[in-house]
Amino acid sequence: MSGYLAVLVVVLIFIVIFQIAKASEYVSILKGEKKSRQQSNRVNGFLMISFLVLGLIGVYYCNDLLRGKMGSGAASEQGEGIDSMIMWTLVITGIVFVITQILLFWFAFKYQEKEGRKAFYFPHNNKLELIWTVIPAIALTVLVAIGLRHWFRITSEAPKDAMVVEITGKQFNWLIRYPGKDGQLGRKFFKNINEATNPVGQDWDDELNKDDYMATEMHLVVNKPVKLIIGSRDVIHDVGLSHFRLKMDAVPGIPTTLWFTPKYTTAEMKIKNDNPDFMYEISCDQMCGAGHYSMKANIVVETQAEYDAWSAKQKTQFALAHESAAPAAPATPVADSTQKAVAVNVVKH
């Protein structure tokens, strides 16, 4: 019922606006074309300059309102480079933005049609055009140079002492595998995949696989570089690390890598962000199907001691697979955090 009422109100508003518009058209015919044009010119000229002023105030207000919601800045060394890059770009584009918008709307207001004003015949001016070709070109060269320096640094080879973690996307959660004591990940092949016992398709004939273990959360050591080996089992996903300012696609059949150095532990970030629930989250950033929005895994950044304690408690996938080889063993080590998230949504709706 209230729905119909809302529609009725909207229709009524439409009719009122339309009647006013029609009436004003008749009035303008009566007044004469020239006079009504002058009047609408004045109104729109005023609106132009008001839009400029209110718009710039709005930009400031919006920044004031939302700046705090963006979190406490980058949480990785690489991310800090990106943040500084954003800062430089913001300053340069911000200056251009303010100048050009002011000129645009100020000119629109100032040079509105007036009795007796003659437009200035000014078809071209090589000097001016040269100026605004060369200055942007220089500014952009600077930005490209700084940008590529960061780009090559970020995409460079990971340091030798980096820890290695494999992360594999599937619809709709992340499978995380650690190389175990030997520091090397074992071979895998997609046809070995078994949902219950072997989610990434490890090849049990490979000795390197014997000590690899799977985890539901990614545990990382603060200030220690980590290299992610990224893959996908089904469609394209993307490992999105918003706090570290990084992301990389997970492409089936083509492994990708990404390395970074976390700077703050989860506990430190809780304080920095003044949020006891703070959690580093891996979001899927590439559209991957109906559950895309729920494809989450958490990262825990901790000290070396905490990490070692956690690592020691993990059971290898080889052991889990072989003890659950007994019929009807339900033990699947990859508790599905995202399934829970989906379930929460389903219940809520």
Place this chain on the structure above:
Amino acid sequence: MSNEATLHSQQEVMHGAAAHGHGHDDHEHHHEGGFISKYVFSMDHKTIAKQFLITGILWAIVGAFFSVLFRLQLGFPDTTFPWLESILGHWAKGGHISPEAYYALVTMHGTILVFFVLTAGLSGTFSNLLIPLQVGARDMASPFMNMLSYWFFFMASCVMMCSLFVQTGPASGGWTSYPPLSALGDASIGSKIGMDLWLTSMALFVVSQLLGGLNYISTILNMRTKGMSMTKMPLTIWSFFFTAVLGVLSFPVLLSGFILLLFDRHAGTSFYLSELFVAGKALSNEGGSAILYQHLFWFLGHPEVYIIILPAMGMVSEVMAVNARKPIFGYLAMVGSMFAIAILAFLVWAHHMFVTGLNPFLGAFFVLLTLLIAVPSAIKVFNWITTIWRGNIRFTPGMLFSIGFVSTFISGGLTGIWLGNSSIDIHLHDTYFVIAHFHIVMGVSAFLGLFAGVYHWFPKMFGRYLNNTLSYIHFWITLVGAYLIFWPMHYEGMAGMPRRYYDYSNWESFKQFGDLNHFISIVVIIVFAAQLLFVFNFFYSVFKGRKLTTTNPWNATTLEWTTPINPGHGNWPGEIPEVYRWPYDYSKDGVDFIPQTVPLSKDEEAAGGH
């Protein structure tokens, strides 16, 4: 100096008319065909333009309404809307859009607006309307192909519309339709029959674009009236020319990508598929590359954004010059920068793929070339601003939308400098920052350009005016609303909030933007209502608008205003006028405007291109 006078003073030889059989002798009898040949299977470029425009408007309503629906989900995730169930059925059980429906809506919103509205509806309408009228031709090079172009678009529209009603729903893998998601029906419900219909529709659409584009190019190159050298063409024509070239060169690549995708879907090939484990079983495909599709897609996909924005740029240049009563500043620089944009458009596609695992060294070249595009774009912006400097500006609705276009083009263009730089893109890729960027720079800007064109050339199309008051209301709500919707999204993006999420409430990192999403959704509904006001104004004015009393309502110099108020097929009842000067002689030597058809006086120096 009235145009009628100048038109009748033309005593030039018949030019161009005989070439395609519309000599003025048989002209009187030409448009006496029945209703079908006049309004349905018409070969008159003006009628085809109107068909593109009206089809585009209908699609725009659908596409925009879809965005209202999914914004309801984003802005009011905890509210139920029982009426949604009445229109969407099991896709919105209990008044709540399901994730599958959400992704279908998002995908269709993108597809419809990018291809059907801003490609067909924008360049289809105005290329058809303005090319023959502004270069001085009686029709397109091949009116028949031109008609086919519309009807292929119509068929594409029908197929796409059908896909909305199939059991498993339309395509839902995003407007880019990346495989393997789009290749495997088991991976997503939208990748079943809906995806086949999507691909079929898009294939028909590509055919339509090619038929249209070849026509535009050959008409512009071969059928200009006497005296209309390339450098005397209005910037609109230049922009349509570059747009058509881009389309003709890049759409076939897209089609090839789609055909390979169809093979992967139905013929068991592995172009894009490798090492997959889907729905509990390993597939036999090995050796394909999912990234190959992205290269093929973005080889069109990037030129596509210029296909959308170039016509808007051309029209805005024209409308600004007319209403500032000044020549466009730096005509040759404007042409040159469009040319540069057209070339660079083909060399930057991989900037959509910085985080796919692309070779970083290769990525560096794409960074360089991408940021290079900012130079011609900057030239254009400064030239527009200089065009209004010391003008005598009339705020017609067309002019307002043109100024709005420049404003949003600046705002959205500047954030392109952020995203084109790969190191920033690693963070901002696929976040709301990207949504904000491309909606402002090619969504809103292109729409503002489209509206500028509609308001400016409506009198030529229908011999009537649109209602001014409604136009002003439409403009101000649209401009203010667009900024309110998309400006705050930059902040969401900088926090890393991913796009294409159905619900953010379970994310500790993104749920703080709930209030903002709520606000944005409310503005979306208001702006949508304002667009309906325009649609109403449009259709009402077609039949009931104030009638034109002069052939040249804006006192413009270009050829389309030398035709009668309601030109028949063939455009000029007499000879095609001859052209003597460039189209931007406004306020020259104290004369308000000098039409292109007026010969240079003895001691007058020709301006612009020589």
